[in-house]
């Protein structure tokens with residue numbers, strides 16, 4: 510029995526090679542972004558009890574705000590809530606330019622969002638879960654943040670700002 514050679518049209522072969530090339534190119538792009546540039550999908554950092562997260566004295570969200578953990582490095586604990594009022598606690602944070610800020614955001618009631626203008630920070634804030642993302646602020650200015658998940662009639666007034674001073 511003689512082996513039969515599968516005939517592939519040269520035009521089709523060209524597209525097959527191009528498709529295979531695209532797969533490799535995308536795999537390289539994703540790897541470089543994830544491991545070379547540190548672009549990561551926000552992952553759930555830890556679990557908390559949404560009923561006590563704002564009141565338990567051992568919970569950092571009972572006293573939300575900035576903590577300087579090293580020179581130029583901060584942890585920012587932010588509570589998003591719809592009750593009694595749609596707001597972030599705190600509504601404003603001030604850091605000097607060049608600071609690296611790790612945001613730990615959670616909700617004490619419903620699902621909210623957290624998006625910081627002019628940065629790649631944009632994630633969901635779920636009750637019972639802590640969302641974490643680190644952002645470096647090099648340029649001075651006001652970086653507004655807003656709620657990006659519909660959370661009730663006051664959704665549109667949920668905003669705040671990070672003030673980066675020179």
Ligand code: CUA
Nearest residue numbers: 621656658660
């Ligand atoms: Cu909170 Cu929309």
